[in-house]
């Protein structure tokens with residue numbers, strides 16, 4: 001492990017302690033997306049997962065019927081609590097709900113050296129809505145993401161709907177991914193990863209990574225499945241786990257892409273709606 005945790009985690013680590021990753025995200029009562037998916041992905045990638053819950057969603061495979069926001073000071077207190085005691089090797093955000101929540105999260109991250117050049121890696125997955133279309137972010141929070149949050153991010157991972165909301169660019173084909181990446185990069189993150197799951201006419205799922213100079217295509221098969229709930233979370237959290245283990249960003253993103261591709265391959269039906277990707281494909285065939 002080459003990255004150094006902050007807070008008390010800078011103590012020499014016990015040899016048996018795994019790297020740690022923090023997800024700052026919403027819960028999903030259906031267990032498919034949000035911090036539930038993140039924790040499973042962290043676990044599958046051999047990383048100790050920690051949480052700062054931003055919102056409790058009442059959610060199943062059909063949709064989201066309620067969102068209860070956690071007070072911003074409680075979100076910040078969760079970050080302070082784990083960062084000061086355990087230490088954080090890498091962090092990721094999911095649902096950030098409101099501009100107030102974003103401000104509180106960024107202040108807490110600043111206190112613990114999370115995000116920004118040369119500090120603990122911070123992955124921002126700018127979740128704006130659920131897969132079934134219910135909003136998970138207030139409109140004024142988009143501006144806080146663009147102007148305050150992204151410039152502290154090691155990596156920002158929007159899907160194509162989030163690209164449209166954040167930049168106005170309506171990506172209709174692979175050739176526009178670069179324009180989208182450049183527009184997001186202009187908000188200040190170190191790297192941008194544009195996810196292409198929402199290009200259903202494309203026979204493959206080719207995502208694009210941009211570091212400000214070079215654009216790298218990340219090819220992958222497109223599986224014919226309706227069950228992709230939590231795919232975006234799986235990608236960002238597996239990438240965060242790889243960063244926590246000390247991988248450089250481009251390698252971490254490749255590992256994240258491999259992880260999510262296998263997770264979609266092993267997706268399963270559940271309930272009456274959209275089932276989850278399998279964030280435990282690595283271990284599900286083993287018995288206790």
Ligand SMILES: Nc1ncnc2c1ncn2[C@@H]1O[C@H](COP(=O)(O)OP(=O)(O)OP(=O)(O)O)[C@@H](O)[C@H]1O
Pocket residue numbers: 130131158159160195196197198205206207220221222223224225228229230231232233235257260261264
């Ligand atoms: N049918 C599929 N087959 C293989 N990979 C897929 C498929 N759908 C999405 N992916 C991959 O999953 C990752 C998440 O992509 P997507 O664009 O769906 O993000 P998202 O909208 O944030 O996810 P979600 O499906 O959770 O809403 C990307 O790497 C994408 O290429």
Ligand SMILES: Cc1ncc(COP(=O)(O)O)c(N)n1
Pocket residue numbers: 025026027028033034035057059094095127129130131132228229230231232233
């Ligand atoms: C708590 C929470 N976080 C994130 C998502 C997005 O995931 P998806 O796009 O698969 O619905 C979600 N539905 N719920």
